[in-house]
Amino acid sequence: MLSVYQRTPAKDFAGTSNKGKRFNCAPSFIFHLNDKSKVDQIKINWNHVDFIKQLNAYF
Structure with missing residues (x-):
């Protein structure tokens, strides 16, 4: 499943100042299930470089 x-941001975030x-x-989300089929770990990945570029855009 893809989520976008x-x-x-309402305030400064991830080392960037809020420019509106x-x-x-x-x-992407990776869920790990324990032996009782319960989620015991979640890993989240994203393109952080692109994310920061979008927040620092001057246009």
């Missing part, structure tokens, strides 16, 4: 998030810019992000 489109947001405008929107970002689009399509993270």
